Amino acid sequence: MTTAPARAGTAIGMAGVTVRFSSRRSQTTALDDVSLDIEPGEFVTIVGPSGCGKSTLLKIVAGLVKPTSGEVSLLERPVRGPQKDIGFVFQKAALLEWRGARANILLQAEMRGMDRTQAARRADELIEMTGLAGFERALPHELSGGMQQRVALCRALLHAPPVLLMDEPFGALDALTREQMNAELHRIWRETGTTVVLVTHSIAEAVFLGTRVVVMSARPGRIVRTFAVELPTHRDYAQVMSDPRFDRLATDLRGLLGSAAANH
Numbered sequence: 653m654t655t656a657p658a659r660a661g662t663a664i665g666m667a668g669v670t671v672r673f674s675s676r677r678s679q680t681t682a683l684d685d686v687s688l689d690i691e692p693g694e695f696v697t698i699v700g701p702s703g704c705g706k707s708t709l710l711k712i713v714a715g716l717v718k719p720t721s722g723e724v725s726l727l728e729r730p731v732r733g734p735q736k737d738i739g740f741v742f743q744k745a746a747l748l749e750w751r752g753a754r755a756n757i758l759l760q761a762e763m764r765g766m767d768r769t770q771a772a773r774r775a776d777e778l779i780e781m782t783g784l785a786g787f788e789r790a791l792p793h794e795l796s797g798g799m800q801q802r803v804a805l806c807r808a809l810l811h812a813p814p815v816l817l818m819d820e821p822f823g824a825l826d827a828l829t830r831e832q833m834n835a836e837l838h839r840i841w842r843e844t845g846t847t848v849v850l851v852t853h854s855i856a857e858a859v860f861l862g863t864r865v866v867v868m869s870a871r872p873g874r875i876v877r878t879f880a881v882e883l884p885t886h887r888d889y890a891q892v893m894s895d896p897r898f899d900r901l902a903t904d905l906r907g908l909l910g911s912a913a914a915n916h
């Protein structure tokens with residue numbers, strides 16, 4: 653499997669980022685003075701109450717939303733518009749209903765004008781890696797929710813982006829499928845070396861996947877605290893769940909977020 657290119661320096665940099673949305677009737681401060689540096693190869697998970705600006709933070713990095721003030725960089729270059737060096741996975745897989753799984757994955761290649769042979773090889777590697785083999789031609793409605801998200805993940809990884817942004821990608825899945833997807837994503841992250849930023853409402857998911865957990869406050873979103881996750885890089889789901897270090901961190905996070913926001 654091709655690994656994301658190793659890069660020195662900062663993968664994502666945010667300094668004093670504030671985002672205000674204005675309409676004729678109201679003004680919302682979604683992010684307030686957010687500063688965060690993410691190193692290449694990190695897996696940063698972001699938790700916080702609903703509406704605190706988590707999705708906005710990802711969109712800022714992707715260049716889809718412009719900060720009202722502050723600086724954002726991706727791979728040490730200032731973000732001035734939509735970024736190509738990223739993959740983005742949303743809560744809904746957003747697949748084309750009339751295309752099979754493999755053709756949906758290859759959409760990424762078509763949009764980017766990638767070399768067809770190389771893209772096809774990469775698609776097959778990813779299909780293998782995510783357990784989609786045998787379902788290449790299946791249409792989205794013939795796939796389970798978990799499989800649809802696997803297709804979306806493969807599509808986001810097709811061009812081997814150095815940075816992968818994920819906005820509650822497993823929020824709509826049942827608990828068991830979600831655990832499986834967590835374990836798979838963790839393995840894919842280890843194998844590819846991609847820098848990942850994942851937004852989640854699940855404390856368990858944040859701790860299991862993260863090398864660092866960022867906790868945000870209710871709107872206007874600020875970073876309350878970041879926690880380094882003191883768990884081995886190689887993680888087994890069942891083992892992690894019974895690890896006292898997991899329990900301690902999950903308890904700390906729950907305390908910070910308050911029971912209303914916790915969805916463990």
Ligand SMILES: Nc1ncnc2c1ncn2[C@@H]1O[C@H](COP(=O)(O)OP(=O)(O)OP(=O)(O)O)[C@@H](O)[C@H]1O
Nearest residue numbers: 673674680682701702703704705706707708709871
């Ligand atoms: N394009 C927009 N125009 C106006 N307001 C917006 C826009 N995008 C987001 N907001 C507002 O900014 C705030 C933060 O939204 P955002 O979607 O980033 O929060 P979130 O933490 O991801 O929420 P959730 O956890 O519920 O998905 C919300 O109050 C939202 O209504």
